[in-house]
Amino acid sequence: MMLFYFERLVEILPFFLKGLWMTVVVAGISLLLGTFFGLLLGIARTSGNKLLVGLIGAYVAVIRGTPFVVQIFIVFFILPEWGIQLDALPAAILALTILGTAFICEIVAGGIKAVPKGQWEAAQSSGLTLYQQLRYVIVPQSLQTILPPLVGQYVLLIKDSSVVSVIGVVELTRVGWLTVVRIPEGLMVFSLVGILYFAISYPLIRLSNRLEKKMATQQMML
Amino acid sequence: MIKFKGVNKWFGKLHVLRDINLHVTPGEVVVVCGPSGSGKSTLIRCINRLEKFQKGELFVDGTPLHDHSTNLTKLRAEIGFLFQQFHLYPHMTALQNVTLAPINVRKMKRSDAEELGREKLIRVGLADKADSYPTQLSGGQQQRVAIARGLAMAPKIMLFDEPTSALDPEMIGEVLDVMIKLASEGMTMCVVTHEMGFARQVAHRVIFMDEGSLVETGSPHDFFDNPQTDRAAQFISKILTH
Amino acid sequence: MLEGLNFRVLWEYMPFFMEGLRNTFLISIVSLFLALIVGIIACACRLSPWKLVRGLSIVYIESIRSTPLLVQIYFFYFGLPTLGLRVPELQTGIIALMLNSGAYIAEIVRAGITSVPNGQIEAGISSGLNYFQRMRFIILPQALGVTVPPLLGQAIVLVKDSALLSMISVMELTRCGQTLTSERFMPTEAFFTVAFFYLCIYFVLKSMADWSQKKLIFREAY
Ligand SMILES: Nc1ncnc2c1ncn2[C@@H]1O[C@H](COP(=O)(O)OP(=O)(O)OP(=O)(O)O)[C@@H](O)[C@H]1O
Ligand SMILES: [Mg+2]
Numbered sequence: 082m083m084l085f086y087f088e089r090l091v092e093i094l095p096f097f098l099k100g101l102w103m104t105v106v107v108a109g110i111s112l113l114l115g116t117f118f119g120l121l122l123g124i125a126r127t128s129g130n131k132l133l134v135g136l137i138g139a140y141v142a143v144i145r146g147t148p149f150v151v152q153i154f155i156v157f158f159i160l161p162e163w164g165i166q167l168d169a170l171p172a173a174i175l176a177l178t179i180l181g182t183a184f185i186c187e188i189v190a191g192g193i194k195a196v197p198k199g200q201w202e203a204a205q206s207s208g209l210t211l212y213q214q215l216r217y218v219i220v221p222q223s224l225q226t227i228l229p230p231l232v233g234q235y236v237l238l239i240k241d242s243s244v245v246s247v248i249g250v251v252e253l254t255r256v257g258w259l260t261v262v263r264i265p266e267g268l269m270v271f272s273l274v275g276i277l278y279f280a281i282s283y284p285l286i287r288l289s290n291r292l293e294k295k296m297a298t299q300q301m302m303l
Numbered sequence: 304m305i306k307f308k309g310v311n312k313w314f315g316k317l318h319v320l321r322d323i324n325l326h327v328t329p330g331e332v333v334v335v336c337g338p339s340g341s342g343k344s345t346l347i348r349c350i351n352r353l354e355k356f357q358k359g360e361l362f363v364d365g366t367p368l369h370d371h372s373t374n375l376t377k378l379r380a381e382i383g384f385l386f387q388q389f390h391l392y393p394h395m396t397a398l399q400n401v402t403l404a405p406i407n408v409r410k411m412k413r414s415d416a417e418e419l420g421r422e423k424l425i426r427v428g429l430a431d432k433a434d435s436y437p438t439q440l441s442g443g444q445q446q447r448v449a450i451a452r453g454l455a456m457a458p459k460i461m462l463f464d465e466p467t468s469a470l471d472p473e474m475i476g477e478v479l480d481v482m483i484k485l486a487s488e489g490m491t492m493c494v495v496t497h498e499m500g501f502a503r504q505v506a507h508r509v510i511f512m513d514e515g516s517l518v519e520t521g522s523p524h525d526f527f528d529n530p531q532t533d534r535a536a537q538f539i540s541k542i543l544t545h
Numbered sequence: 546m547l548e549g550l551n552f553r554v555l556w557e558y559m560p561f562f563m564e565g566l567r568n569t570f571l572i573s574i575v576s577l578f579l580a581l582i583v584g585i586i587a588c589a590c591r592l593s594p595w596k597l598v599r600g601l602s603i604v605y606i607e608s609i610r611s612t613p614l615l616v617q618i619y620f621f622y623f624g625l626p627t628l629g630l631r632v633p634e635l636q637t638g639i640i641a642l643m644l645n646s647g648a649y650i651a652e653i654v655r656a657g658i659t660s661v662p663n664g665q666i667e668a669g670i671s672s673g674l675n676y677f678q679r680m681r682f683i684i685l686p687q688a689l690g691v692t693v694p695p696l697l698g699q700a701i702v703l704v705k706d707s708a709l710l711s712m713i714s715v716m717e718l719t720r721c722g723q724t725l726t727s728e729r730f731m732p733t734e735a736f737f738t739v740a741f742f743y744l745c746i747y748f749v750l751k752s753m754a755d756w757s758q759k760k761l762i763f764r765e766a767y
Contacts (some may be wrong), residue, residue: 123755145701146747147740148708150719155740158732164616209609236611247712275620277614282611353667380673390664394686403682404672456672 086266100256108242115181125191143182173245192223232289310359321515334502337512343495383453383461389435398433421449443474463494565721576642584650609648638710657692690761697754
């Protein structure tokens with residue numbers, strides 16, 4: 082019997098690969114957007130403007146303090162009540178971007194704060210504009226501290242993207258859920274789903290660890 | 304007091320101690336110097352068995368260290384060890400650092416141990432720092448607390464592994480002063496250091512190591528002014544111009 | 546926007562939410578406790594001298610860390626019955642949460658133990674402290690310092706993760722929101738209330754984590 086289901090599973094493997102592709106698309110787009118907005122907000126968060134810092138802090142706390150399922154329900158069910166009609170896919174990308182931005186903004190702010198004050202002063206003294214100070218002096222240095230946790234955050238976002246299955250986006254987890262109804266071999270179906278997630282997250286986890294080690298040795302040489 | 308007889312040690316394939324023979328008598332102050340990587344740390348770490356060695360015999364205060372039945376914990380309590388990086392316990396105050404071993408190894412009453420600890424802190428000139436945490440102390444002060452921590456066990460031997468080389472120049476003096484006082488009181492000491500002034504003032508003997516061997520040994524006067532080997536002469540001229 | 550909220554219905558459902566809140570609490574505490582046990586065992590295995598034991602613990606830790614929790618929950622929810630095991634939803638969910646958090650806790654504990662510098666141990670050896678005294682007075686107090694803040698962080702994650710049990714119909718806080726939505730179609734009231742409760746839990750745990758970060762971490766001073 083198991084063998085029979087296994088063969089069925091192999092037959093519908095393309096369906097799983099399509100789901101994997103959808104996961105990559107949803108996670109990839111929100112990860113790019115999240116990095117962009119996270120970088121902006123992260124820099125703004127170190128600006129010293131009290132109102133701005135407070136607002137960003139509140140936004141980060143609300144996102145960190147609530148489960149992502151709840152956030153996605155809010156985006157999907159409540160925005161329409163205010164007249165913003167979103168399909169499942171854009172809603173999923175919006176929710177994931179909001180989530181990613183909050184976490185990445187914290188990582189970026191932490192990295193920038195880790196750059197010694199003297200570097201700012203040196204850059205200012207040589208007459209660079211604020212943008213130039215950030216672009217040529219501060220951000221390149223904080224990249225070292227930012228990169229390993231950033232890659233780690235990407236892994237978390239990819240995993241969190243499984244939650245968008247609850248609003249009906251047919252990504253990898255949803256494919257597993259739809260399949261298990263027809264092929265009642267839960268262990269087999271979700272092992273396959275797990276393996277496919279593993280295939281994209283594990284290399285990133287390794288990359289993050291490598292970056293971290295590399296950074297540690299670079300610091301020792303200083 | 305300390306007797307090396309043909310001691311050899313390897314780190315994997317690396318031969319770090321080659322046929323060491325050395326006899327340190329009670330009350331003697333021996334300074335060990337030599338280029339980086341020559342095995343100085345390894346040598347004195349063998350004396351309280353922080354490092355094992357593979358061949359030869361080593362007696363400390365009559366106790367054979369090459370013998371596996373030796374009670375190391377008991378022996379170590381008799382030997383004070385000072386690290387280059389101090390290694391004070393960061394979660395304890397200066398006084399707690401000093402009293403930890405007396406209370407737990409010597410089984411002293413807390414009140415007695417604290418009295419003893421304060422006495423040792425006075426001796427290193429830190430009476431007022433008893434309740435400070437290591438992060439609140441300067442490097443020199445931390446190293447002096449570490450010395451007090453060693454002294455609190457009333458050791459028969461004190462070992463120092465480059466006790467001043469992690470310190471800013473202006474703090475080296477205060478640590479050396481304490482060590483000079485100790486030497487004048489008759490403590491048996493082995494000191495890995497490149498502080499020539501200290502060596503000239505208090506050492507009874509200077510030992511020069513290179514590539515794991517004892518190359519030369521002699522009085523500070525002979526060693527610094529009239530080295531016998533080329534390698535020693537080279538080394539001395541290097542640290543003098545330093 | 547808030548004036549539109551229907552407080553009468555919210556009030557009517559309040560006892561229901563309270564029960565959900567209580568269940569979220571209980572699920573989180575029980576899972577955290579079990580995960581601590583699993584995590585400590587996995588960490589001991591991870592540091593064990595036997596290759597096989599070490600290998601198994603690495604497989605466990607890495608496969609958990611590189612797959613989404615929701616997939617793990619479905620794996621047990623749909624998988625256990627195919628093994629002929631009839632486990633109620635609540636217990637299935639707790640098993641998934643326990644194994645998931647256990648893997649992260651194993652890594653937290655390992656980082657704590659390996660963070661104590663070797664010199665600290667040597668200093669203890671040199672003053673004649675025996676193995677247990679070194680553990681008790683030197684290693685554990687310092688390891689605990691670096692372990693407690695991330696453990697509280699994991700507790701925050703666990704509370705949020707427990708929201709996913711709503712997907713297998715466990716009656717916890719998020720499920721209450723879904724119920725209110727489907728019975729009265731009031732998603733705004735429902736999910737803002739749910740989010741509010743999660744935020745309360747978050748702020749309590751977060752301030753504990755911040756406090757412990759300040760109080761418990763000891764760094765060697767040079
Ligand atoms: N734990 C170890 N494992 C392998 N090799 C080691 C270890 N400790 C030291 N060594 C090697 O043994 C040799 C002697 O080291 P040791 O630390 O005794 O030198 P040293 O004379 O104290 O040098 P320094 O002045 O730099 O402190 C070096 O080549 C070193 O690389
Ligand atoms: Mg050395």
